[in-house]
Amino acid sequence: MMKYKFKIIYGILSLFLIVGCSNDEAGPSNTGEKVNITQISSKQTYDQKYANEAKKVLSQKDNIQKVFAVNSDELLIIAIEVPHHERFQLSDTNKKLSKEMDKKFKKDDISVELATDKKIIIELEALEKQIQNNSISKKELKKQLKHISKLLKEQT
Numbered sequence: 001m002m003k004y005k006f007k008i009i010y011g012i013l014s015l016f017l018i019v020g021c022s023n024d025e026a027g028p029s030n031t032g033e034k035v036n037i038t039q040i041s042s043k044q045t046y047d048q049k050y051a052n053e054a055k056k057v058l059s060q061k062d063n064i065q066k067v068f069a070v071n072s073d074e075l076l077i078i079a080i081e082v083p084h085h086e087r088f089q090l091s092d093t094n095k096k097l098s099k100e101m102d103k104k105f106k107k108d109d110i111s112v113e114l115a116t117d118k119k120i121i122i123e124l125e126a127l128e129k130q131i132q133n134n135s136i137s138k139k140e141l142k143k144q145l146k147h148i149s150k151l152l153k154e155q156t
Helices: 002-022 050-058 084-108 118-132 138-155
Strands: 066-071 075-081 111-115
Touching: 002 118, 050 066, 050 075, 050 084, 066 118, 075 084, 075 118, 075 138, 084 111, 111 118, 111 138, 118 138
Parallel strands: 075 111
Antiparallel strands: 066 075
16 A cells, blocks of 8 residues: 555656656747847838837847837937846846946937836837837827836836
């Protein structure tokens, strides 16, 4: 009777070990994969050259999964998504990349704001889609960017 219990427990543990180790695609792996970014056409309502330039630079970083950016004449807002295991260093990453982007766009006389918050990421992604579809005016774009900037300041 004792041998059967031991065999059953051993069998169940072996099954858990096999099932647990066989799922290689369980989490996102960022080894060797490029960050998927959407280049916003410069033929749109607003020239998005600053946003596209920021995306290009940030997409080269190892610890960034997604980059969204939108700019007006005087404001560039960037949102980045990092892997889950990198979230412990989120404030350090945010400070470092904010300084880098400020330095990069200082000569262009444009204010740069960088966010890692999920709500800001969602807002910027939706705004990018509106720009891509030409379904937003310059006035509305400025209004949306000010709203997102206000949300950013409320979080800090």
